Amino acid sequence: MSERATLAMPVAGADAAASDLAGPRGRKPRRTLSRRNIILYGTLFVVAVYYLLPLYVMVVTSLKGMPEIRLGHIFAPPVEITFQPWVKAWAEACTGLNCDGLSRGFWNSVRITVPSVVLSIAIASVNGYALANWRFKGAEVFFTILIVGAFIPYQVMLYPIVIILREMGIYGTLTGLVLVHSIFGMPILTLLFRNYFASLPEELFKAARVDGAGFWGIYLRIMLPMSLPIFVVAVIIQITGIWNDFLFGVVYTKPDLYPMTVQLNNIVNSVQGVKEYNVNMAATLLTGLVPLLVYFVSGKLFVRGIAAGAVKG
């Protein structure tokens, strides 16, 4: 056999027992205040402050009255805490003809985000599953086209979509906007799901086929229960993306149906009257609250989901 090509004589084992008796033993000691740690934690601290300072200023300012703001100490904590700016931002601030604050935009955004997230994830997960497990004819071409779609700038498609929506009779409605969001979420979500399903052991899919399950049976009973982590990731991506969307919201809806982001812009950028910094800050914080909450809540779920999905075999 070729592995035994060299018939070298085995060398007698060296005396391994001879060791330095006075040498170190046991766990290697580590200093807490090493140079490496100082640089590491110092950098982390500076970066954290850099990101948190603007948030701090916003929270502090939103809790001050206008006279206190005019004193100009933007880093000082409020002398007299008032929640009036928050109430005004939510229920009283005027945009155009409506003076019911951000609450209208909030509910519009909810009515846009929820169906868009559900619809896009439902379709994309089935897409990804079909692409990963049922290699149908033309699957590669379909996938390539989808991925190319992810790289085309939105602005190119703005006007054609206006025409399409108008012809379909849903221009300026929430339905139209939901449709647009669902379609634009498709490339990245399909890629996400395809890669996840492709990473699941192929033998599970084969076993389910031998057991007689079909396309939907395997998807609903085998794949879905194993996919919580990737669904959480998809929900995070979609909620933050759609909630923070401004461009589609302002182009494809009308003032009554503006999402929260558009309304925030209208409040903050209104040119008439005195700039109410405290109301603006409160309005901005209110708008950012939803994605923030999603991160905090689902972050935990996400970790739990990965732990639950980590099953060998």
Add this chain to the structure above:
Amino acid sequence: MNLTVPSSASVSVQDLSLDFGAVSVLKALNLDIAEGEFVVLLGPSGCGKSTLLNCIAGLLDISDGRIFIKGRNVTWQEPAERGIGMVFQSYALYPQMTVEKNLSFGLRVAGTSKDEIARRIARAAEILQIEPLLQRKPAALSGGQRQRVAIGRALVRDVDVFLFDEPLSNLDAKLRSELRVEIKLLHRKLKNTMIYVTHDQIEAMTLADRIAVMRGGVIQQFDAPPVIYNRPVNRFVAGFLGSPGMNFLEGRLEDGKGGWHFAADGISIPLSTYGFERNPVAGSAAFGIRPEHVALNSGEDWPFSMTAMVEVVEPMGSDTLVWLLVAGQKFSVRVSAERAPAAGDTVTIGFDPMRASLFDGEAGKRI
């Protein structure tokens, strides 16, 4: 082409071809497996053995040919309709379901009644001794237990043919030999037809009624284990089976005054006791003999014997492998540990060419 289905055949593969684009993975392959037979598909990685199994299971669409199971043409049928159960290397248990749900999944998909499902699970659990595990999830099972559940999944569906795709490759050596025996016992108890894919020759030799040795999408030899081991049809089969492997001496086949003999660099092995497969032709050839068929310092009279110097000694526990140079080529002899010589010793080796295999120089076919 054989258009009739042999009535005794449980699984019959006829002229099966599979191409992935320009790459031909299986080439006009024929295989007839009798009812209740345990057949092992054996070969190195990439030889197409798992692919063939997947084709029989219906998990891969074939390019040409036909597949019969129990006399039915299943070539275009879905895996679930073929009456097969499959056990995978990674067990492929559904991680979110309990053992019981894993076992019953196929039956629930098929709409079997609750009573019937319970009855079949009880039977399978009893046969495989997994009753205490029924309410556990796969993550809480050991490798051997998972493998048993995977076998149970095929068992509850009451299939005609069991397909095993390297089912023991993920287990440690000790568990592997234990489960090997269990699979053999299971086959004796169930008497189903079983097709078993492995690259482990020990599994193949111990389990199989017949072994199909595959290479490059072609079945090289399909026969009972002793025949495959002792009378390999070509040099590939001879070299693939056996550990330590067969010794090959390169030389020439010559017709001299004492009849046919094999000549290589100063030695001449008479072939009067060798059973020729076909009429020998003088020319380059390889002489193969297994290390355990060579006697060392036996003192007996052998048709061929010579002296050689020991180069290396490899103790393997139960016995020892002694490496020599014969006709300038590496040559190993297997002896019991207590009779092992030391490196540098001069020894006498002897063997009977009756136990040897001769292959021609060009195609490596048995002579």
